[in-house]
Amino acid sequence: MTSTIMTQPTAAETRLGWESAEVRRRIRRRHAANRRLRLYGIAAICTAIGLLATLVVSLVLLGSPAFVQTKLDMPVLLNAQHVDPAQPARGNYRAIVRSSFLSLFPEGAAMSPRDQRALFRILSNGAPLAVRDHVVANPGDLGKTVTLSVPLSDPFDQLNKGKIRRDLPENRRTVTDRQLAWFDHLDAQGLISMPFNWAMFFNSDSRFPELAGMAGALVGSFYALMVCFLISFPVGIAAAIYLEEFAPRNRWTDVIEVNVNNLAAVPSIVFGLLGLAVFLNFFNMPRSAPLVGGMVLSLMTLPTIIIVTRAALKAVPPSIREAALGVGASKHQVTLHHVLPLAMPGILTGTIIGMAQALGETAPLLLIGMNAFIVEPPGGILEPATALPTQIFIWADSPERGFAARTAGGILVLLGFLVMMNMVAVWLRKRFERRW
Amino acid sequence: MDAATRTGTANAAQNGRAIFECRDVRVFYGEKQALFDVGMDIMEHRVTAFIGPSGCGKSTFLRCLNRMNDIIDGCRVEGSIRLHGMDVYSREVDPVHLRARVGMVFQKPNPFPKSIYDNVAYGPRIHGLARDRTDLEEIVHTSLEKAGLLKEVKDRLDSPGTGLSGGQQQRLCIARAIAVSPDIILMDEPCSALDPIATAHIEELIDGLSENYTIVIVTHNMQQAARVSQRTAFFHIGELVEYSDTEEIFTSPSDERTQGYITGRFG
Structure with missing residues (x-):
């Protein structure tokens, strides 16, 4: 108020008035622009990190089951009549595995061939190979009963990992009600385990997922x-x-x-x-x-x-x-x-x-x-x-x-x-x- | 020929033997001519200083003496430069060999990122100057001694040369140049990156070295030229204006451009 009475501001003062509303508004705008730019940057980085996290989390959720494998700790009778000690690599290990597996079930021997086939689907096709590898490494074990850890086939691996829902009607599952009962029987005996899946790193490719590795x-x-x-x-x-x-x-x-x-x-x-x-x-x-x-x-x-x-x-x-x-x-x-x-x-x-x-x-x-x-x-x-x-x-x-x-x-x-x-x-x- | 060349050669007789005889040296960077008909004789066991304002061609001329300009694309040198009577730009001269005989110290200290020992030993090693390890050690020690650095670094020859102070690094570079026993050492503004104390140190060193070596030093510091050199050449816009005994240049220059420069009227 007083200043207007005293003097009229000169041209230079109006131009360079650092305290003027115009300059203050300009400074405010500049600060806001700085803040906005910083916010854009932060938002961009958050988006990038979010996308990356989504990718990694989904991969981990999806991929982690591959690093464990459902296995059956099965007592196996290494029946010498199926294996020629001179050529342990060429024995009939399928028969050994099947008879040992059948013996885990009280009604096993009485099962129809058709039921037996359904039963054997619980085991992986790799199970005889696991037994063979053991015998080749320890030929002295022939004739004895040893407990071996053999892989289960993919549907039962998935079942054990909770990927197959039991509450679905039977015709919409890959696993039948009887197989489910057999699996539960094995599980009740404490024979099912889920150790780290070394096969993922030490096996090569296979048609059977439970055997496939990198x-x-x-x-x-x-x-x-x-x-x-x-x-x-x-x-x-x-x-x-x-x-x-x-x-x-x-x-x-x-x-x-x-x-x-x-x-x-x-x-x-x-x-x-x-x-x-x-x-x-x-x-x-x-x-x-x-x-x-x-x-x-x-x-x-x-x-x-x-x-x-x-x-x-x-x-x-x-x-x-x-x-x-x-x-x-x-x-x-x-x-x-x-x-x-x-x-x-x-x-x-x-x-x-x-x-x-x-x-x-x-x-x-x-x-x-x-x-x-x-x-x-x-x-x-x-x-x-x-x-x-x-x-x-x-x-x-x-x-x-x-x-x-x-x-x-x-x-x-x-x-x-x-x-x-x-x-x-x-x-x-x-x-x-x-x-x- | 212009006045400068005449002055240069006229004085030659009083100053002993010429080690470099340069005649009509012209340098072009692409289309642009950087040096015009420079002629001078550089005397053995003398310190010769090149002075002049920035861009006057003094560094360009210095770099002609050991064919350092060869590495610059589009650089062309005409005229003749004779070292001990042999044209350095002739076909028979190997520039690599020439550079071993005409050592160089640069504006910015540029030790190799290796140990102090390896810095000095590198030249003798690649030229096969040492017969064996002890010989090489001897060369390294005497070179460091001559460069006035031995006392400061003899306990840490294995530590990196880049860890020394600026002045020490520059003396290390001088030791590195000395180690291949050159006849001549070219110094391209060796003190411009150093503080006054380190500069004084280097200047003292140059004084001592001039007993055994011919030294050519480019400097933009006129006091330095006056202090260390016996002969001074003044360059201006690509021309050698005046070349004479240092005392004469600074007390009674014959060209008014020289007069103007040394009294600080331009430059």
């Missing part, structure tokens, strides 16, 4: 990644060193650079087609082999490795190169003695991330037949194999209930490996990161 896929993936690494790491580093340290800047190197970058963005299935057309059809390399899988994957990782290696080489400060040149080091000495070692942590980090990508890659492997049904782990890079992602793909395609859990379990294993590899990469970066 051993073949793990070995296949390992071989394929080895091949991929052995090809793409040296080739990628050599290419990157040439492009970064030796190549003149001209139109040709520009073309190469653009193409390397384009190659990194090519959909992986295209590489699979290339592998099919060139490696399999033209060079007649073996189908489904980790060698071909690794070669196809290396086409994918090669551009990634070239790009990260170039970035890592570029990050080595020129002063180090000058220092080495200044004492009379030649180009290759500068590169091998100084630049490459300093770039190595970055190169390794990028390579591991590239390898992790290759580990999860499915499409190119499908095209070269690494999704075949293979029951033995491959013995080498030329033998047919599956890989982790293709194994998951095969299981996801299978109708049995047990494979649903196996699929999710397989994804968890794959994710576990990916997280592990990325953690190694992060550790490497943290451990060897250098600031200039």
Whole structure:
């Protein structure tokens, strides 16, 4: 009030009036904008974390049953008349298992053949194999009665895990009322257990979910990644060193650079087609082999490795190169003695991330037949194999209930490996990161 | 030829033997010419300082002497630079070998991220200068001694060179250059990243080294040029304006651009 009486504000005062309502409103608006931006960020991160959590939780819920397996702790009479001690691997273990299993039920011997068949469906087809393995390992046990833990078939595994509802009418269950009673009889005797399912890691694929495991896929993936690494790491580093340290800047190197970058963005299935057309059809390399899988994957990782290696080489400060040149080091000495070692942590980090990508890659492997049904782990890079992602793909395609859990379990294993590899990469970066 | 070249060669007789004879040196970065017809003789066992405002071409010229410009894309050098009578840009000269004989110390201390010992031993190792381990150790010790660093680091030769102070790092770089027994040491503003005490240390060192080495130092610090050098060359916009005894340059420069620069009127 008083000020208006005293003087009229000058032009400068109206413009720069830091206390004016206009300026205060402007500041308020700016603060609100800051807050809004921060909120958007937080909301975005929450969304991302929420989605990730949903994914992991659903996978764990779905996949965790695959890591335990319902088993029957069965006293087995290793009847010597069914097994030739000289050739323990070729005995009639089916008969041994069936008679021992039948003896667990008081009415067993009196059952009709049809009932017996229904009864035997409780046991997995893998049960005789488990007994055989025991006898082969302990031939001295022939003639004795030993308690062995044998897997139950998938429907009863699911029943025990609560995935099959007993209150459904009989004709809508895979398990009949009589089988249910037999199962409860076994359970009442305390013969049913549910230990950790090592078969998930030590068995290979099987038509029976309770017997299927990832051993073949793990070995296949390992071989394929080895091949991929052995090809793409040296080739990628050599290419990157040439492009970064030796190549003149001209139109040709520009073309190469653009193409390397384009190659990194090519959909992986295209590489699979290339592998099919060139490696399999033209060079007649073996189908489904980790060698071909690794070669196809290396086409994918090669551009990634070239790009990260170039970035890592570029990050080595020129002063180090000058220092080495200044004492009379030649180009290759500068590169091998100084630049490459300093770039190595970055190169390794990028390579591991590239390898992790290759580990999860499915499409190119499908095209070269690494999704075949293979029951033995491959013995080498030329033998047919599956890989982790293709194994998951095969299981996801299978109708049995047990494979649903196996699929999710397989994804968890794959994710576990990916997280592990990325953690190694992060550790490497943290451990060897250098600031200039 | 311009006045500068004449001055340079006229004074040659009073200053002993020329180790570098440079004639009509022109440097181009792509289309842009950075040096115009520079001619000078650099005297053996003298400290020669190059002074001039930023961008005047003094560093460019220094880097011609050991062909460090070769690594810059699009850089072209014309004219002749003779080291002991041999044209360093001729086909017979291997630039890598040349750089071993013409050592260099850079503006920013740039020790290798290795141990102090390995920093100094690297040059002798790649050139096969040491017969065996003890010989190599001897070279490392004498080099560090000459660089005035031995006393400070002899108990921790295994610790990383990058852990030393800035001044120590620069002396380590000097030791590294000395270790390959060069004839000449080029120094590209070696003190511009150092504090005054470390600078004084390096300047003292340069004084001592000039007994055995020919030193060429680029500096933007005129007092430094006056303190350490016997000969001074003043560059301006790619031209060698004046090259003479340091005392003469600073007391009675013959060119008014030199006069203007040393009195601080531009630069």
